[in-house]
Amino acid sequence: MVGPTRPQFVLFGSSIVQLSFSHGGWGAILSDIYARKADILLRGYFGWNSRRALQVLDQVFPKDAAIQPSLVIAYFGGNDSMGPHPSGLGPHVPLPEYIESMRKIVIHLQSLSEETRIILLSCPPVNEEKIRGNISQFLSELVRTNELCQGYSDACVKLGQEMGVKVVDLFTALQKRDDWMDACFTDGIHLSAEGSKIVVEEILKVIKEADWEPCLHWKSMPTEFAEDSPFDLVAADGKTTLNPSEWTFYREHHWD
Numbered sequence: 001m002v003g004p005t006r007p008q009f010v011l012f013g014s015s016i017v018q019l020s021f022s023h024g025g026w027g028a029i030l031s032d033i034y035a036r037k038a039d040i041l042l043r044g045y046f047g048w049n050s051r052r053a054l055q056v057l058d059q060v061f062p063k064d065a066a067i068q069p070s071l072v073i074a075y076f077g078g079n080d081s082m083g084p085h086p087s088g089l090g091p092h093v094p095l096p097e098y099i100e101s102m103r104k105i106v107i108h109l110q111s112l113s114e115e116t117r118i119i120l121l122s123c124p125p126v127n128e129e130k131i132r133g134n135i136s137q138f139l140s141e142l143v144r145t146n147e148l149c150q151g152y153s154d155a156c157v158k159l160g161q162e163m164g165v166k167v168v169d170l171f172t173a174l175q176k177r178d179d180w181m182d183a184c185f186t187d188g189i190h191l192s193a194e195g196s197k198i199v200v201e202e203i204l205k206v207i208k209e210a211d212w213e214p215c216l217h218w219k220s221m222p223t224e225f226a227e228d229s230p231f232d233l234v235a236a237d238g239k240t241t242l243n244p245s246e247w248t249f250y251r252e253h254h255w256d
Contacts (some may be wrong), residue, residue, distance in 0.1 A: 001169070004074045004189075004224060005067065006037065006039045006224065007039070007069075007071070007221070008038065008039050008041055008067065008069040008070055009030070009034065009039070009040050009070060009071040009072075009216075010041045010043055010046060010060075010069045010071070010073070010180070011030075011040065011041070011042050011071065011075075012044070012053070012060065012061075012072055012075070013044055013045070013048075013053075013073075013121070014045055014046065014047065014048045014076055014078060014079055015047060015048075015078075015079075015193060016075055016078065016121075016190060017042065017043070017045075017046075017075055018042070018044030018046045019044070020044065020191075021049055023192055023193055023196070023207060024192075024196060025184055026199040026203070027042055027044075028092070029196060029197070029200045030200060033204075034218050034221070036223045036224040037218055037221040037222070038070065038216075038218075043060050047079060047091060048091070049076060049079045049091040049092075049098075050076040050080050050093055050098050050102055051093055051097075051101060052094065052102055053076055054104060057104075057105060057108050058108075060142075061109060062110055063111060063112060063197070065112075068115075068117065069112070069116055070115065070216060071116070071117045071119065072109050072116065072117070072118050072119070073118075073119045073215055074105060074106075074118065074119070074121070075096075075120070075121035075146050075168050076102065076105075077102075077122060077123035077149075077152045078123050078135045079091035079092075080093035080101075080123075080152060081144070081148045081149050081151070081152040082143055082144055083143025083144070083145075083148065084143075084183045085132075085140060087228070088134060090140075095152060095155060098152060102159055103159060103163070106118060106120070106165055106208075111152070111163060115214075117177075117210070118165050118166065119166045119167070119203060119207075119214060120165055120166070120168070121156075121167075121168050121199070122152070122153035122154075122156040122168065122169050122171055123149045123150075123152040123153040123171060124184075124191075125146050125149055125150070125180070125194075126144050126146060126148065126149060126169075126185070126189050127172055127182070127185055127187055127189075128144070128146060128188070130181075130185070130187065130188030131182075133188075134230070136162050144189065145253055149171060150171055153170065153171035153172075157169050164211060166206045168199070168203060168206060169202075170199065173198055173199075173202050177194075177198065181198070183195070197253065200255065201255075203240055204255055204256060205256075208256070223245050223246060225245070226243070226245040227242065227243075228243050228247065229243070232244065
């Protein structure tokens with residue numbers, strides 16, 4: 001534990017979450033945007049489905065924790081939506097069970113604190129052709145289609161509407177870009193830097209428009225240790241200093 005205590009934003013989900021600090025990922029971007037404002041905590045688990053998430057929910061989000069997260073961004077569905085394997089093994093979860101698992105996850109998160117906010121990310125599309133070309137000697141054939149992805153995405157969006165929880169519809173958001181199949185993925189499934197930028201834009205839009213108190217948009221949150229100091233960089237006049245606490249000019253992309 002280090003201080004001062006900041007609001008905690010927890011990213012909870014499968015590989016799209018675990019890899020969100022790789023390839024210019026959306027988790028890394030959020031960490032930059034919220035530098036000195038909130039701590040972005042990664043709880044991502046490659047290959048997991050909503051069943052496994054339920055198994056560890058109390059360990060990842062204990063109800064008796066002294067500090068509860070201000071925001072949880074949760075993503076499961078991509079692995080759930082995979083076609084079932086004949087052996088009965090694998091990550092596939094039938095759609096009705098997926099919906100109930102996500103409902104239980106949301107209920108648990110809502111019970112943590114009256115000020116814990118939730119954003120669900122729905123199942124994104126995939127590049128089916130690229131997936132078919134990714135032949136592995138170690139894995140059985142991956143049955144991932146956009147028809148399946150859309151079904152699980154729509155179910156997630158509908159569940160969020162029923163429960164009054166914010167949802168980012170990734171299936172729709174990524175496809176707004178004409179070249180999404182080539183630009184948004186590293187392997188047809190996982191997000192590239194360009195795909196992650198879309199995720200961040202959608203998350204920030206939800207946070208900015210949400211009627212939450214306190215507001216969790218980065219421009220509305222206080223910056224840690226932001227007071228002026230004689231130890232700041234000396235200005236061109238040689239007599240004053242410049243406080244760099246709120247500088248963002250170094251960012252490749254300027255976020256709203």
